[in-house]
């Protein structure tokens with residue numbers, strides 16, 4: 001079983017220069033490989049663009065490609081892993097393009113890879129072989145070949161907990177360096193599923209999440225403040241002249257606020273998913289089709305979509321640990337527009353309507369609660385049980401008749417959700433008129 005562990009690094013200025021150099025090496029190998037493949041295509045030859053082929057080509061040509069002005073090769077300055085990771089991302093990009101062209105890949109069409117520019121790309125490289133990773137007896141540090149012992153902001157050994165580190169990606173975001181470790185651990189022995197029954201989760205923009213039993217997990221106030229600040233920073237950025245120093249400064253500020261909000265949300269989701277996976281036996285969430293998604297420029301929505309992917313990722317491995325089952329409901333299932341009581345689907349539901357009112361059965365309830373109940377029902381449709389990526393359609397919902405949202409009591413967990421000092425929680429109930 002693979003898991004991802006991300007830690008913030010605390011490099012010295014000298015190490016930071018080396019990190020940038022390694023990221024530059026990865027970019028160099030990527031661009032050089034791409035130029036080679038393009039030249040071969042233009043010459044009507046068949047280029048070898050598998051990772052294996054690209055590596056062989058690189059090893060044969062690196063002494064002539066990566067040379068200083070005086071003709072001496074400089075590629076030895078960086079770990080060979082850096083070049084290798086650049087070639088790896090090129091091989092992936094080419095394979096995605098090729099599959100997309102042949103219709104073997106779902107989602108948006110993937111174009112032919114383009115050259116990576118220094119100022120437009122996030123610095124990044126990876127280690128997959130060699131003596132990288134944890135350092136015995138040194139809890140808050142990682143070993144990066146050619147760079148040395150790099151101090152971490154937290155106890156990384158504790159986070160990895162004895163698992164094997166198989167890959168380490170180092171990248172910079174909003175001025176900070178992070179190491180993302182892929183760790184391999186034995187699949188946990190499946191325990192008995194947690195006691196509380198099924199639950200559906202609707203992730204919101206205004207609130208963090210609404211559960212089908214009426215529990216609402218609010219966004220902490222500090223997050224809303226950061227989001228307001230982000231909006232302001234964005235506005236300031238849009239007023240700056242293109243290519244100016246001030247624009248660059250404004251862009252960095254936006255990136256910093258973005259990163260702060262993202263890490264706060266991730267922390268909240270971490271607490272939420274731990275609690276969910278340890279409490280409910282069946283957890284239903286909506287699918288998020290990232291590849292096929294229409295690009296959305298609305299800020300709050302973009303942040304929300306990122307949370308969605310993170311919620312799913314965390315639930316996937318945490319439910320595997322606790323023995324709970326995770327059900328993923330088709331994204332196109334009308335969870336918001338459908339009445340969770342009678343099953344009628346509204347033709348239109350504006351985003352601003354916070355309350356769901358059904359003209360047919362007269363139920364009135366919070367919009368997100370209605371959606372959460374629908375997600376729960378769709379997730380417990382017979383064919384989705386135990387189906388990890390199961391989908392459900394409206395006409396498959398045989399369980400509907402047994403579910404009465406009015407009786408959906410906010411029973412358990414009321415005082416068990418602890419989401420930090422200002423993570424507030426309220427409970428919603430449906431009313432009929």
Ligand SMILES: [Zn+2]
Nearest residue numbers: 339342358361
């Ligand atoms: Zn209804």
